[in-house]
Amino acid sequence: MTEFSMRNGSPVAPGEPLPPPEVLPPDARVDLARERADSHADEVLDALDAELIGLVPVKTRIREIAALLLIDRVRGRFGIDSGRPNLHMCFTGSPGTGKTTVAVRLAELLHRLGYIRKGHLVSVTRDDLVGQYVGHTAPKTKEVLKRAMGGVLFIDEAYYLYRAENERDYGQEAIEILLQVMENNRDDLVVVLAGYKDRMDSFFSSNPGMSSRIAHHIDFPDYATDELEAIGRLMTAREGYRLSDEAEPVFRSYLERRREQPRFANARSVRNALERARLRHASRLLAAGGEVTRDDLTTLRPEDFLASRVFET
Numbered sequence: 001m002t003e004f005s006m007r008n009g010s011p012v013a014p015g016e017p018l019p020p021p022e023v024l025p026p027d028a029r030v031d032l033a034r035e036r037a038d039s040h041a042d043e044v045l046d047a048l049d050a051e052l053i054g055l056v057p058v059k060t061r062i063r064e065i066a067a068l069l070l071i072d073r074v075r076g077r078f079g080i081d082s083g084r085p086n087l088h089m090c091f092t093g094s095p096g097t098g099k100t101t102v103a104v105r106l107a108e109l110l111h112r113l114g115y116i117r118k119g120h121l122v123s124v125t126r127d128d129l130v131g132q133y134v135g136h137t138a139p140k141t142k143e144v145l146k147r148a149m150g151g152v153l154f155i156d157e158a159y160y161l162y163r164a165e166n167e168r169d170y171g172q173e174a175i176e177i178l179l180q181v182m183e184n185n186r187d188d189l190v191v192v193l194a195g196y197k198d199r200m201d202s203f204f205s206s207n208p209g210m211s212s213r214i215a216h217h218i219d220f221p222d223y224a225t226d227e228l229e230a231i232g233r234l235m236t237a238r239e240g241y242r243l244s245d246e247a248e249p250v251f252r253s254y255l256e257r258r259r260e261q262p263r264f265a266n267a268r269s270v271r272n273a274l275e276r277a278r279l280r281h282a283s284r285l286l287a288a289g290g291e292v293t294r295d296d297l298t299t300l301r302p303e304d305f306l307a308s309r310v311f312e313t
């Protein structure tokens with residue numbers, strides 16, 4: 001059965017944004033616990049905790065933003081106008097640190113709190129925004145913005161929009177259109193720029209107008225080995241697998257070695273390692289032939305990892 005909260009005498013489903021608040025008299029009292037429950041924001045925050053290991057500073061900032069928006073709604077019920085907060089953000093960090101996952105949950109959170117109409121995420125890169133000839137960039141950028149309106153626009157590796165070494169590059173045109181929309185339509189669109197921290201810092205230095213429009217800079221740290229292990233256990237459980245007791249130290253050794261190698265991508269590399277282990281597991285079972293048990297079908301063993309090239313160095 002679907003549960004509903006009530007606001008202004010009307011039911012509010014969990015996935016729906018809160019309606020505009022009713023203005024209260026100055027001597028009224030508001031139950032913050034009830035306001036929080038009615039928003040269903042905690043459901044999104046709890047889902048974020050369940051989906052991502054670690055990232056405590058990131059989760060703390062998202063919770064702080066949720067608290068600010070909820071309190072602003074309560075202030076609005078008393079007729080206190082603080083103005084709409086600037087919600088444009090920059091997520092910095094290495095690949096595989098959860099930036100896209102957080103952006104998806106952020107869109108859902110902002111929708112439930114009534115700050116965006118739709119709550120969807122549109123994820124793009126430079127190729128989706130910048131054209132290759134004169135007159136091509138503006139239509140591409142505007143089409144992306146049209147799709148993103150009412151939600152969150154996530155621009156991965158945003159620093160590639162600006163190429164100072166190429167005077168004929170059309171990225172600057174896309175940036176100018178973005179700047180205008182970020183300022184004039186910030187009540188209907190939240191933009192999240194993402195990428196490596198050092199490159200984003202250089203991008204902002206070259207584009208002060210963009211830097212001034214970003215209110216929240218959130219850094220996603222690389223995962224420690226213990227966290228990567230926990231991520232691996234979570235991933236295997238979701239796919240109906242487990243590591244044998246003998247495979248656990250081998251998997252940890254794999255992670256320690258892989259972290260020191262080029263192009264390591266945190267949780268993404270963990271997922272790739274487990275996918276390859278599953279391939280070896282399946283090939284091993286078929287090569288052995290004969291009957292198998294449920295345990296055989298669900299258990300990854302040391303040899304499923306030791307065959308990796310990671311152990312050749």
